[in-house]
Amino acid sequence: MNHSIKTKLLSVFDDIQFSTREQNRLEISVEKQVVPAVLSFLKNQGYNHLGLISCVDWIEERTFELLYILSAYMKDDEVHMEDDKINILVKTRISREKPVCISAIPIFEIAEPYEREIHELFGIHFEGHPRLTPLFLEREYSIPPFRKDFDTKEYVKTVFDSVPFVTEKALEK
Amino acid sequence: MDRNQLIKWLQAPAKMGHKYSLHAVYFCTGCGIIEVPPSITARWDAERFGVLPVATPRQANLFLITGYVSVKTLRAIIRTYEQMPEPKYTVGFGSCPINGGMYWDSYNTIKHLDKYIPIDGWIAGCMPRPEAIFVAVTHLWTLIDKDMADGYKRYFQNYHAYRRNQEQILGKLEWPPLFSIEAKQ
Secondary structure (H helix, E strand, O other), rough: OOOHHHHHHHOOOOOOOOEEOOOOOOEEEEOOHHHHHHHHHHHOOOEEEEEEEEEEEEEOOOOEEEEEEEOOOOOOOOOOOOOHOOEEEEEEEEEEEOOOOEEOOOOOOHHHHHHHHHHHHHHEEEOOOOOOOOOOOOOOOOOOOOOOOOOHHHHHHHHOOOOOOOOOOOOOO | OOHHHHHHHHOOOOHHHHHHEEEEEEOOOOHHHHHHHHHOOOOOHHHHHHHHHHHEEEEEEEEEEEEOOEEEHHHHHHHHHHHHOOOOEEEEEEEEEHHHHHHHHOOOOOHHHHHHOOOOOOOOOOOOOHHHHHHHHHHHHHHHHOOOHHHHHHHHHOOHHHHHHHHHHHHHOOOOOOOOOOOOO
16 A cells, blocks of 8 residues: 555655555554654655644553654645555654653644653653753653553552541530 | 422421532643543533532532642642531542552652642542432432531541641641641540
């Protein structure tokens, strides 16, 4: 399926792997340095909608996997094959010891909240992001809570279970 | 009007008024709020029971906590609860406010809501059907009749303990204490 986009990508980028786990879904694995270039290339090819940036913590392999989901909004008068209506998943691996990646905001502006969320929950720093401030969480955490080595049971035991029940005195009549 | 209740109306008209006009704060906490729109609209019609959602906590006397409570929501719940005029009744809806439910090991969801504000009744289930709201409302009527729905009195009586628990989770609270924070003898 969709040989045109594959050949186009291969003609521009060298170190790039393809896999197709499901129909209508093309997975691309690239190095983290070329992610902005790949995203901008795909945007010019018509894949102009960044649906989600997600992150997976592969703790055994000591890496984080960032996942960019792209899809295309095609206009009716645009010439396209049926095969062009696919989702493209751009995957990249970054080291767990030094989790730094380049921000995708110059290409897709919508990347801002996703990157902020990933920074808060996984502790990945995005270079070029204007404000990596807390988004959801209020409390302090020793390590970001979505990492696999964050011990939620221990955290719940020390924080929420340590609050005592209110022992109520009898009401004044 | 039910003629059997006439004597109750004459004895304690204010209590009967509170009982039959439970105005609920339209406060959305978590997923349980999805059961509230069908219960207040024509399909189940909560107004048969005098239950009506109102716009602000200043007009309300029933607080339904519908679902899991994150740390940030807890702050809003306490502020809303303290703004409501007395008498006020709180009902925990769903299993998450009771003991955490499926969020029993979550990094950001409090377990046991009754450590932070007093609760008059619980509706168990994940999720409870709208009928369960009406079972809870009729049960709350019985409690009000017997003067057993006394959560707001317990809050006044044990305010130092509740406030201490709230500050333990939320840090320093930015609003002044509602009552005196000294322990009552």
